[in-house]
Amino acid sequence: xxxxxxxxxxxxxxxxxxxxxxxxxxxxxxxxxxxxxxxxxxxxxxxxxxxxxxxxxxxxxxxxxxxxxxxxxxxxxxxxxxxxxxxxxxxxxxxxxxxxxxxxxxxxxxxxxxxxxxxxxxxxxxxxxxxxxxxxxxxxxxxxxxxxxxxxxxxxxxxxxxxxxxxxxxxxxxxxxxxxxxxxxxxxxxxxxxxxxxxxxxxxxxxxxxxxxxxxxxxxxxxxxxxxxxxxxxxxxxxxxxxxxxxxxxxxxxxxxxxxxxxxxxxxxxxxxxxxxxxxxxxxxxxxxxxxxxxxxxxxxxxxxxxxxxxxxxxxxxxxxxxxxxxxxxxxxxxxxxxxxx
Amino acid sequence: xxxxxxxxxxxxxxxxxxxxxxxxxxxxxxxxxxxxxxxxxxxxxxxxxxxxxxxxxxxxxxxxxxxxxxxxxxxxxxxxxxxxxxxxxxxxxxxxxxxxxxxxxxxxxxxxxxxxxxxxxxxxxxxxxxxxxxxxxxxxxxxxxxxxxxxxxxxxxxxxxxxxxxxxxxxxxxxxxxxxxxxxxxxxxxxxxxxxxxxxxxxxxxxxxxxxxxxxxxxxxxxxxxxxxxxxxxxxxxxxxxxxxxxxxxxxxxxxxxxxxxxxxxxxxxxxxxxxxxxxxxxxxxxxx
Numbered sequence: 001x002x003x004x005x006x007x008x009x010x011x012x013x014x015x016x017x018x019x020x021x022x023x024x025x026x027x028x029x030x031x032x033x034x035x036x037x038x039x040x041x042x043x044x045x046x047x048x049x050x051x052x053x054x055x056x057x058x059x060x061x062x063x064x065x066x067x068x069x070x071x072x073x074x075x076x077x078x079x080x081x082x083x084x085x086x087x088x089x090x091x092x093x094x095x096x097x098x099x100x101x102x103x104x105x106x107x108x109x110x111x112x113x114x115x116x117x118x119x120x121x122x123x124x125x126x127x128x129x130x131x132x133x134x135x136x137x138x139x140x141x142x143x144x145x146x147x148x149x150x151x152x153x154x155x156x157x158x159x160x161x162x163x164x165x166x167x168x169x170x171x172x173x174x175x176x177x178x179x180x181x182x183x184x185x186x187x188x189x190x191x192x193x194x195x196x197x198x199x200x201x202x203x204x205x206x207x208x209x210x211x212x213x214x215x216x217x218x219x220x221x222x223x224x225x226x227x228x229x230x231x232x233x234x235x236x237x238x239x240x241x242x243x244x245x246x247x248x249x250x251x252x253x254x255x256x257x258x259x260x261x262x263x264x265x266x267x268x269x270x271x272x273x274x275x276x277x278x279x280x281x282x283x284x285x286x287x288x289x290x291x292x293x294x295x296x297x298x299x300x301x302x303x304x305x306x307x308x309x310x311x312x313x314x315x316x317x318x319x320x321x322x323x324x325x326x327x328x329x330x331x332x333x334x335x336x337x338x339x340x341x342x
Numbered sequence: 343x344x345x346x347x348x349x350x351x352x353x354x355x356x357x358x359x360x361x362x363x364x365x366x367x368x369x370x371x372x373x374x375x376x377x378x379x380x381x382x383x384x385x386x387x388x389x390x391x392x393x394x395x396x397x398x399x400x401x402x403x404x405x406x407x408x409x410x411x412x413x414x415x416x417x418x419x420x421x422x423x424x425x426x427x428x429x430x431x432x433x434x435x436x437x438x439x440x441x442x443x444x445x446x447x448x449x450x451x452x453x454x455x456x457x458x459x460x461x462x463x464x465x466x467x468x469x470x471x472x473x474x475x476x477x478x479x480x481x482x483x484x485x486x487x488x489x490x491x492x493x494x495x496x497x498x499x500x501x502x503x504x505x506x507x508x509x510x511x512x513x514x515x516x517x518x519x520x521x522x523x524x525x526x527x528x529x530x531x532x533x534x535x536x537x538x539x540x541x542x543x544x545x546x547x548x549x550x551x552x553x554x555x556x557x558x559x560x561x562x563x564x565x566x567x568x569x570x571x572x573x574x575x576x577x578x579x580x581x582x583x584x585x586x587x588x589x590x591x592x593x594x595x596x597x598x599x600x601x602x603x604x605x606x607x608x609x610x611x612x613x614x615x616x617x618x619x620x621x622x623x624x625x626x627x628x629x630x631x
Contacts (some may be wrong), residue, residue: 266463
């Protein structure tokens with residue numbers, strides 16, 4: 001807004017007392033045309049509306065195109081196996097046997113673990129930034145957290161390959177295995193560094209900014225007087241935050257988590273580079289696995305048979321539907337809470 | 343605060359208060375430490391191998407050493423330029439329509455579908471561009487990469503443009519109407535110039551987002567070891583190079599991947615910082631939203 005106002009004032013003042021000829025030109029249609037090329041007039045009222053409307057139509061058309069392409073490109077897989085494609089576990093390009101389950105499971109396991117790690121961290125950040133951080137530090141800290149979202153996925157992947165995966169193999173996974181956590185059935189014997197768990201950690205780092213930023217918005221929108229009332233009743237700052245702020249911001253935080261999960265599902269490069277890329281239906285986070293995005297990345301270029309390509313695109317369609325559903329749910333809740341806040 | 347005469351229960355509550363603040367600080371550290379760590383590695387390893395040769399020459403075989411990514415840098419600029427050339431008119435136009443004439447089914451569905459597309463997994467954009475263009479043309483091309491990236495570019499620009507236009511106070515529009523200026527010139531001459539800074543911010547954020555995208559390029563622009571030969575030919579780009587060099591078995595290529603990452607991160611962060619200083623209000627796509 002700031003900085004925009006003088007610009008606009010200059011533009012509007014063009015028709016003011018200082019330059020009467022512009023005003024008269026607009027008021028009397030018969031006046032001589034100005035020498036400056038007037039794009040707006042040239043296009044005319046209607047045409048401007050139609051031109052921008054055409055752009056909006058393109059956006060609508062693009063989404064339809066995406067759906068149509070994913071459907072047409074995958075129909076062989078659906079006609080061959082029907083919906084059981086989703087629950088089939090075979091993946092063998094040589095014999096032409098394909099099924100999506102190992103990839104769906106890998107994607108869901110890594111995304112949910114990423115969410116489980118990122119949600120408490122993001123909430124802590126959001127609470128710190130809205131309730132505790134001194135005003136002077138607030139903006140720089142917000143900027144730093146947002147920078148996490150700016151680093152490209154492939155750079156996280158690079159870091160994952162050369163820094164995180166070796167560290168996981170040598171230190172982190174053995175350390176976790178030694179604690180009582182290691183006895184949970186989801187953590188097996190540590191082996192390679194490229195595992196579902198490594199991918200989950202990278203995904204967690206990548207979705208922290210979106211969850212933190214949306215949760216912060218949810219916390220800010222809670223009216224201040226609720227918290228102040230709690231403080232006045234003798235609550236400590238944490239109690240006031242928990243009972244007055246967090247309780248009212250629940251819906252907003254939930255939508256933040258849903259949108260974060262949706263982001264994690266579709267994340268490609270960082271996952272592909274750290275998950276291990278082994279077709280392996282497992283629930284053990286310390287094993288190599290595969291994700292829906294990774295199998296497309298690795299095989300679409302080289303896929304030779306028609307059915308192989310269609311199976312890969314079918315996985316893309318499942319991915320699109322999953323992320324569409326999560327995004328829609330998240331946005332709807334967000335819109336409702338925003339409206340209530342306003 | 344921790345008075346001696348304080349009841350035990352209150353002291354316990356205050357203690358818990360302090361512990362939870364400490365936990366929040368730990369949470370912040372959990373985000374800041376990886377960021378600093380990643381950036382540190384990118385800078386430390388990347389700068390060590392940064393040279394004029396890297397920026398100006400073609401790749402060399404891994405056994406020889408040396409060589410550079412000049413073709414990939416050019417390729418990235420061209421592909422992102424294509425995405426912007428498609429994305430800016432469509433995105434800004436859609437944003438204007440949604441803001442100025444959007445109270446109808448087309449406006450509402452464009453808005454909803456822009457949100458949907460903003461959440462589109464980037465690899466899906468690649469799959470679609472592969473199916474529509476690569477398969478049709480029978481070869482990988484810079485053009486197909488630009489179109490794949492424009493699918494990610496358009497919704498960001500459309501949404502930020504709409505939000506930018508709606509931030510302009512109603513009085514300005516009304517003042518323009520009062521002077522006898524009709525709707526379209528008001529939008530083009532008054533509202534759009536006033537919102538231009540924020541529209542540009544949206545464009546920069548979108549550029550920053552797509553310049554680092556790898557997945558949509560893998561099966562559209564593919565890769566090349568030579569200078570760009572045309573928009574209809576496979577092309578090298580920085581992100582795809584980082585990926586293929588990183589998973590290669592050659593030590594020398596690993597080092598170059600880090601240097602490429604340094605170049606890419608520098609581009610992305612510059613765009614982000616510039617966008618941030620342009621827009622007084624925090625832009626929503628900064629946090630990847």
